[in-house]
Amino acid sequence: MTLVTELRLRRVLDSRGNPTVEAEVTTESGGFGRAAAPSGASTGEYEAIELPAEEAIAAARERAVPRLEGQVYAGDQRSVDRVLREADDTENFGGIGANSAVAISMAAAKAGADMLGAPLYQHLGGAFRGDEFPTPLGNVIGGGEHAADATDIQEFLAAPVGAPSVADAVFANAAVHREVHDVLAERGIACGKGDEGAWAPSIDDAEAFEVCEEAVSTVEDEVGFEVGFGLDVAASELYDGDAYQYQDGERTLDEQVAYIADLVEEYDLVYVEDPLDEDDYDGFADLTDRVGDRTLVCGDDLFVTNTERLSTGIERGAANSILVKPNQIGTLSDAFDAIELAVEHGYAPVVSHRSGETEDTTIAHLAVATAAPFIKTGAVGGERTAKLNELVRIEENA
Ligand SMILES: O=C(O)[C@@H](CO)OP(=O)(O)O
Numbered sequence: 581m582t583l584v585t586e587l588r589l590r591r592v593l594d595s596r597g598n599p600t601v602e603a604e605v606t607t608e609s610g611g612f613g614r615a616a617a618p619s620g621a622s623t624g625e626y627e628a629i630e631l632p633a634e635e636a637i638a639a640a641r642e643r644a645v646p647r648l649e650g651q652v653y654a655g656d657q658r659s660v661d662r663v664l665r666e667a668d669d670t671e672n673f674g675g676i677g678a679n680s681a682v683a684i685s686m687a688a689a690k691a692g693a694d695m696l697g698a699p700l701y702q703h704l705g706g707a708f709r710g711d712e713f714p715t716p717l718g719n720v721i722g723g724g725e726h727a728a729d730a731t732d733i734q735e736f737l738a739a740p741v742g743a744p745s746v747a748d749a750v751f752a753n754a755a756v757h758r759e760v761h762d763v764l765a766e767r768g769i770a771c772g773k774g775d776e777g778a779w780a781p782s783i784d785d786a787e788a789f790e791v792c793e794e795a796v797s798t799v800e801d802e803v804g805f806e807v808g809f810g811l812d813v814a815a816s817e818l819y820d821g822d823a824y825q826y827q828d829g830e831r832t833l834d835e836q837v838a839y840i841a842d843l844v845e846e847y848d849l850v851y852v853e854d855p856l857d858e859d860d861y862d863g864f865a866d867l868t869d870r871v872g873d874r875t876l877v878c879g880d881d882l883f884v885t886n887t888e889r890l891s892t893g894i895e896r897g898a899a900n901s902i903l904v905k906p907n908q909i910g911t912l913s914d915a916f917d918a919i920e921l922a923v924e925h926g927y928a929p930v931v932s933h934r935s936g937e938t939e940d941t942t943i944a945h946l947a948v949a950t951a952a953p954f955i956k957t958g959a960v961g962g963e964r965t966a967k968l969n970e971l972v973r974i975e976e977n978a
């Protein structure tokens with residue numbers, strides 16, 4: 581039986597050294613699942629609320645634990661997630677915190693899978709998913725909110741779209757990451773890393789494009805399959821309510837659309853995330869109109885994994901892809917709903933990590949289970965390789 585008999589919550593460290601929520605679910609016949617919440621730095625205004633870890637744990641202990649222990653079945657994910665929403669009793673998980681909610685939701689799913697003796701992706705519906713695996717997008721240079729004194733654009737992402745396997749893709753991204761360092765060194769540029777393990781040199785975006793292009797093409801020659809690159813502009817962080825503020829000056833709304841369209845053309849970008857502010861559906865629609873036939877225009881802060889915001893985007897032709905972060909919306913059921921709605925309307929779901937992460941590998945299973953075409957989960961670093969190596973294992977065993 582998968583009746584939840586015990587739910588434990590504790591504070592653990594995330595990759596930035598901040599406290600985050602870890603949940604452990606035990607079932608009647610000994611099934612066990614453990615999961616931890618990630619945490620964003622460039623968070624969207626419309627995301628579910630992350631409470632301070634201590635506060636989220638206290639609130640969940642008081643309001644959610646009594647409704648779950650002895651009451652719900654870990655294998656019945658919809659019920660677990662419904663009870664979390666009822667216990668929270670707000671629109672945005674302001675009551676128990678999306679960090680408590682997502683940790684519990686993911687831990688329950690793992691306990692359900694454990695009971696079945698099945699890998700998590702299979703329990704999450706992956707038995708009939710086909711034989712496609714997600715292509716990993718690997719952050720190789722970055723700045724924005726993830727590193728001080730670096731690029732304006734938050735992430736330059738290697739995209740090994742021609743890789744014959746997940747393993748080949750994962751190693752190609754790591755090779756681009758290494759090559760970027762070599763190109764920077766040749767140019768006499770020393771640098772450290774940002775929150776996600778990407779290099780964070782003190783260079784402008786124009787130079788980062790050059791470095792990235794060079795590194796990607798070197799690796800492409802080495803591996804013999806297509807490796808492109810893409811961006812997470814995280815444009816809401818650059819927008820001051822009036823214009824986009826870059827180190828080299830500002831761009832108006834129209835100039836920003838034209839700038840991104842030019843970049844897509846010049847660098848053959850395969851992916852552009854949050855190229856415009858999180859409230860600018862019109863700008864997203866305009867850009868999608870211009871370049872949506874040749875690249876993925878992805879909404880992260882725009883959609884925040886929320887089906888209502890995605891519905892608005894679908895109506896208005898804004899973007900053709902959605903970033904899916906379970907902690908942005910609070911439960912796995914909600915993340916699934918967003919993926920389902922996206923797929924139904926031809927929007928590509930891209931399952932994603934956060935800049936603050938743990939060793940938790942749930943998103944690797946979520947991406948495989950839902951046959952998401954892409955997963956964004958870094959290129960190197962323990963909390964990133966936890967997911968990448970899990971993908972390699974899943975591919976081998978699936
Ligand atoms: O903007 C993003 O897509 C994410 C992950 O790369 O960053 P953060 O978790 O800081 O929101």
Ligand SMILES: [Mg+2]
Nearest residue numbers: 812853854880
């Ligand atoms: Mg983003």
